[in-house]
Amino acid sequence: MEKENIKKRLEEIAGKEWVRDDAATLFLYSRDMTENEPHAPDWVVMPEKPEQVQAVMRLANETLTPVTPYVSGANVGGLTIPVRGGIILDLKRMNRILEINESDMYALLEPGVTFGHLRAELDRNHPKAIYTYPMAPPFTSVTCNALLDGLCNLSHPHGATSDWISSLEVVLPSGELARIGSAAITGRWVSRVPLPDLAGLFIGWQGLTGIVTKIAVQLCPKPAFLKRAFILPYSYSTAYEMMRELSWTRVLDDIAGLSWVAGKMMYGRHGPITRDPGEPGFILFIEYSANTRAELWSKTMIVNSLLKDFEKKGKTFEGPLDINAILRLFPEYTKLANFPTTLDFLLDYAESGGFTWVGSYGPTSNWTRPTEKGAAIMEKYGFPPLFNCRSMKGGHYGALRFLIPFDRRDPEVTKKLRACLEEICDLLLDEGFIPYKAPNWAAKKIISRADPGWVNLLKAVKKTLDPNGILNPGHWGF
Amino acid sequence: MMEFDDIRSWVVRCVRCGTCKFTNETYLPSCPAGERFRFEPFYASGKNFIARGIIEGALKFSDPGVVDAIYSCPTCGNCQTQCPLPHHEHLVDIYEALRARAVEEGAGPLPSHKPLLASLRQYENPWMQPRASKARWAKELGIKDVSREKARVLYFVGCTAALDPTLRNIPTATASLLQSAGVDFGILGEAEICCASTALRVGDRILFRSLAERNIELLNRLKIETIITSCAGCYKTLKHDYPAVGKIRPQILHSSEFIYRLLLGGKLKFKKEATRVATYHDPCHLGRLGGVFDPPRRILRALPGITFREMDRIRENAYCCGAGGGVRTAFPDWATDNVGLRIEEAEKTGANLLVSTCPFCAQNFMTGIEKKGSSLEYIDLVDLLSSLLRE
Incomplete structure (x- = not known):
């Protein structure tokens, strides 16, 4: 079917004002904040009802037109870049x-x-x-x-x-x-x-x-009582050991960490960032809640007791520092303590609108080595070793994400960045971590290492559900 | 006011995190254009990326959708409040610089803006009325003409309040208040030249500069101490945009600031009270972009009988009525629909009186209230205040 006819049909489905194919719109939907290559869609359609989504999918099947779903495009993986063109289905209006x-x-x-x-x-x-x-x-x-x-x-x-x-x-x-x-x-x-x-x-x-x-x-x-604290371990290995053991106490609602770089970024540091001698390497964030003051006190005792044990073992750290007290002194820390957050201090580090990452999930038993190696890779390529981690599902697995704000204007930086991301991705896979929200290039790496049975099943499911391959083609190796 | 070349270092800071799209504290829509059109180019982040595309050569002004997106914005600056990154304070500068470059390249302004600019050239007001009409509202009110007589205060009436017959109560009430307080003031009458906000907002900087230079020369020549304006647009233009062209010696105050000082000084005596529930709309060019939030509120709270209630989005977060930046001229239906959203927000407070301090907002609110059949009554702050000073 001719492009004009497809557009007409889309307008019949969604209404004329909710279909756009002008250059400005296509430009905006062709790229995101990451280093992933831009690619323009042919149309952007904004449905309001499931029936309209259904009609778009039927049309896409009939005309073999790719469809890429979109809401805010902030996935940090190029996942809404329509690498084969076609329709972007922007679901913003379905916001009830x-x-x-x-x-x-x-x-x-x-x-x-x-x-x-x-x-x-x-x-x-x-x-x-x-x-x-x-x-x-x-x-x-x-x-x-x-x-x-x-x-x-x-x-x-x-x-x-x-x-x-x-x-x-x-x-x-x-x-x-x-x-x-x-x-x-x-x-x-x-x-x-x-x-x-x-x-x-x-x-x-x-x-x-x-x-x-x-x-x-x-x-x-919503819990009646909430306590949040920062703990600042000096070494990565202490941080991870602490995260695992705190997880296993089963008293925490959250335990997450950011490398020392984030603290400096939050105070507006740009350009080369170095760790000062004697500076803690990690900012650990813990949160726990309770129905009564007595329960909160008991949980505090459990956390403090575990930290005492760490002290006795000669592990060095600062804290726990009550976050409410810190926020009174340094309101900037609200950005780490309240969610969701604007993250402006991370997003603007490179002063040029680029932000990307390799995020992954993997075994907490092997958190330290990929962290140390990943940080070294980042520094080798000239990026500050900014990463974060989080204990998931009671510590059964953990998240590890390497974050890179970068200068989008400089092609040399982008080249270097891609090499850095690939190296970190390989490292993570070698160490038992699997990238999530994987961009196309990372998905290919995952598939190349995957069990053939898993790959075949993946392909079979896709083929069964989407025999014409119209949904988000080019992603996950399809 | 920023030149196109100066926006380069700022537009690159946007990562399109989307924080500009909604108010941070209340998570309500912040951007009238985004709320209407929803597609990415219409939000602040979209316009930033369009600017970036133009700078990097990926887009041209002549490309479909580019000019539409750039001009579909009331330049209300709410995105500036919400955006967390350092370029946030330059977002409106970026849009205006983009429009100026569009005009230079012959792609802007929109066709519907051109008669306004032609009127500015011919009549020195955007309303296509002869200069003599500007003094009509003041006939027989015994107001000094400062081009002939000395006065300490110039009341810079502004084109909309002076020329729109439905808004005559704004200048007459302002003059009446000033007279009641014994203020030595005058007006320029037919010699008043438009502040040229319209030209600046739609991107005709040559016209803006020529009118601004003449105004600066005139206003400095008058030997007055203070200029007061009724119009949020005039206020922002004279006070915050003119310095890029030249210095105005007298201090510039919005009428709400000046009148608040009169109230504090005991110069105004209320003679009756109004048993009404009022809410206040911050005009973008007075509040968010002009920094004046408190005087109108303090006046409202001081009015006898008035119960004052705030809307959900106020002060820096106030939702724009949708009239500014050339939107009401180019997209009248959208402007009316958009002010309808603000009217609903005002209705939610339980108020029966919607008060503001800008003739341009007034036009939009009055149209919107009529279209919606709202029971709200729109009134300018000075009009309300003035009514309580009379027996």
Whole structure:
């Protein structure tokens, strides 16, 4: 079908004002904040209802037009760059909070709902409930974050945000609508069990298998008491040992760490950043909550006792430093202590709008070595060793992310950056960590090392769900 | 006011994190253009990237969608409040520099802006009315003409308040207040030249400079001590944009600032009270971009009988009515729809009186209230205050 005819059909589906193919629009949707190569779509379509998403998918199948789902484009992996052109399906208008169920503790959302909006709704109208928030700007999609296995401030007890999904509504590449989880059987959006977990057909797939049009995520009761503290270990190995042992106490809601570089960036340091002699190497952030003061006191005793043991073992660290007290002295630390956060101090380090990472999940038993090696790789390429980590699901696995703000204007920097990212990615895979939100180049590396059976199954699932390969082609090696 | 070459180092700072799109404290929409069009080019981050595309040669002004995106913005500066990165304070400068370059290259302004500019050239006001009309509202009010008589204060009326018959109560109420307080003031009448805010906002910097230079020369020649304006646009232009062209010697105050001083000095005596619930809309060029938030609020709180309630988005976070930056001229339907959102926010407070301090906002609010059939009454602050000074 001619491009003009496709445009006309898209306009019939979504309405004329919600389809654009002008140069300015295509330019904006062709790139993101990362080093990934830009590629323009042919059209950007902004549906308002699942029916319109279905119609777009049917048209895409009929015309073999690629479709890339999009909400805010802030995935830091080039995942919404339409590498084969076609349609960008911008889901911003599908931004309704459909239900907050305080009784069954879930929120039913459309994909355009952001963490900021969910938080605002809960804070204003449902103050007894909370959701989990990322260390990311507030206007990123709750749905996308969950489908991409994001990590958040309650990942320690509950796991990646994909673990918070209780039900889904998905438009399949064919245009059919399917519900996943309890919503499919009872119409209640409470759980994915006890059913074949079809959510796995859409989680971690980077939009290759379906467009989620509704998501139910679990909520948690807001604790009556909350305590947050910073601990500053001097060495990476002490930091990780501390994270693991604190995780195993089962008292924490969150334990995460940032390398010493972040502290300096927060105070506006740009250019070469060096670690001063005698400076702690890590900023550990811990958070725990309680229903009563007595429970909070007990948890504090458990944390303090464990830290005492570390002292006795000769491990060096500062703290725990009560965050509320620190915030009174240094309000800048709010950016590390409250979620979601603007992260401006990280995003502007290179003063030129570039930001990328290799993020990964892996065994906490092997946190230290890839951290030390990854930091060395970053320094070898001239980037400050900025990384963060988080203990996930009670310490059963951990996140490790190397973050690079970079100068987008300089092609030499981009070249160097790509080499650095590839080297870190190889290192992580060698050390048992798997990149998440993997950009195309990283996905290829993952697939090249994967068990052939897994790769074949992956391909078979994709082929079954999307026989024409129209959804987000070019990603995950497809 | 920033030149196009000067925006280069700032536009590159944007990572498109999206924080500009909503208010940080309340997570409500911040950007009228984004709220209307939703596509990425219409948000602050989109315009930054368009600027970057033009600078790097990936986009041209003649490319479809570029001029539309650049001009679909009321230059309200709410994005400046929300953006956490260092370029945030230059975002409106960036948009205006982009528009100026578009005009230089013949791609701007939009066709609907051209009659305004032609009117500015011919009549020195954007409303296509002869200069003599500017003094009409003041006939028989016994106000000094400062081009002929000395006065300590110049009331710079502004084109919209002087020429829109539906807004005549703004200058008359202002003059009445000043007279009640015994202020030695005058006006320029038909000699008043437009501040040229319109020309600056839509990118005609040659016209802006020529009018600004004439105004600066005139205002400095008058030997006055203080200039007060009714219009948020005039205020911002004279006070914050003119310094890039030349220095104005007299101090510049918005009428709300000046009148607040009169109130503090006991120069105004209330003679009755109004049993009304009022809310206040911060005009973008007075509040966020002009730094004047408190005097109007303090006046409102001082008015006898008035119960003052705030909207959700106020002060730096105030949601723009959608009239400025050439939007009401080029996109009247959008401007009216957008002010409807602000009217709903005002209604939510339970107020029956919507108060503001800008004739341009006034036009938009009055149109919006009529279209929505809202029971809110719009009134300018000076009009409300003046009504309470009369028996």
